[in-house]
Amino acid sequence: MDEPLTDSRAPARWPYFKNPVVRGLIGFLILYFVIAYLVAPEVWVHYARKHPTFDDNPRITKTHDGHPGDPLNVGLIGSEDDVKTILQAAQWYPADSLGLKSDLRIGFDTVLEREYDKAPVSNLYLFGRKEDLAYEQPVGDNPRHRHHVRLWKTEDLSQNGRHLWIGSATYDERVGLSHTTSQITHHIAADVDAERDHLLESLQQTNDLQEMYLEKGFHQELKGKNGGGDPWHTDGDLGVGIIKIKLQRN
Secondary structure (H helix, E strand, C coil): CCCCCCHHHCCCCCHHHHCHHHHHHHHHHHHHHHHHHHHHHHHHHHHHHHCCCCCCCCCEEECCCCCEEEECCEEEECCHHHHHHHHHHCCCEECCCCCHHHHHHHHHHHHHCCCCCCCCCCCCEECCEECCEEEEEECCCCCCCEEEEEEEEEEEECCCCCEEEEEEEEEEEEEEECCCCCCEEEEECCEHHHHHHHHHHHHHCCCCEEEEEEECCCCCCCEEECCCCCEEECCCCEEEEEECCCCCCC
């Protein structure tokens, strides 16, 4: 009677598992599945909650008569009090409202080269309304040169229930005649990214920003002209600052 086959002589049921290349490939596929389908989605959800998108917002402001205005290049996350407090701490001043008195003053102060920290800015429009906040930072003793930003409160909320603000930060480099209407106006510097960076860096110096980041590719059109005919150009990124929660100052 023939002896039964021993285990050592039995054919291997899964011979390929002994191949180190196959085992490495299987391990790689398992690791890929865990990262791509389990870890990465959770990381992205956490990132998206912490860094809300501004993608649903317009890219360009409008003038009062519907022409393209200045490009949007900054975003802030915080309450209205947070925004006002951090801008004040960074030595930005709320712009005076337009009117005969302020218009005459900025004219005289420009000619006489006198400081006017709260010189008015022209209105631009977004969501069918003019800016909710307008702030500026003087340069030297003449209001013809200044940093300024217009901000609009959006309907979007962060995960902490605070509003997303979107704005346009530009630098007034001189006063002259509008290229489109021939009215007297400020002309902005073309590099709007430099003004975006200046605003966020000045806010960061207050130590009241929780985080700064760039929303890449916010703009698809990387150059254009505003309502006064001034050219502008950008790298396309929106600079965003998250203000620390419950920011208070004595």
